[in-house]
Amino acid sequence: xxxxxxxxxxxxxxxxxxxxxxxxxxxxxxxxxxxxxxxxxxxxxxxxxxxxxxxxxxxxxxxxxxxxxxxxxxx
Numbered sequence: 001x002x003x004x005x006x007x008x009x010x011x012x013x014x015x016x017x018x019x020x021x022x023x024x025x026x027x028x029x030x031x032x033x034x035x036x037x038x039x040x041x042x043x044x045x046x047x048x049x050x051x052x053x054x055x056x057x058x059x060x061x062x063x064x065x066x067x068x069x070x071x072x073x074x075x
Contacts, residue, residue, distance in 0.1 A: 005045035008034035016044060 007014050013036035021031050030040035067075065 002048040003048060005049050007047045008032075008037060008039060009041055009043075010034065010039040011037040012045070012047065013037065033037045 005014050013033060013034055015035040015050055016032050019031055019033045019040055031042050032044055033040045
């Protein structure tokens with residue numbers, strides 16, 4: 001698992017998508033758009049991944065996968 005993920009520079013949400021651009025023929029649109037705050041921007045910030053649950057409430061199997069080396073986990 002990567003240590004950092006891309007996030008919105010305005011609200012810090014990781015819920016963003018590439019901006020498809022408008023059809024209005026106006027100025028060029030920014031490269032990204034945040035789904036949480038609807039802000040458009042060129043480059044996302046990078047931040048550590050937020051944990052959704054504490055280690056106490058997550059199953060032992062999930063903890064083992066989170067702690068595993070990605071090269072050792074295969075399909």
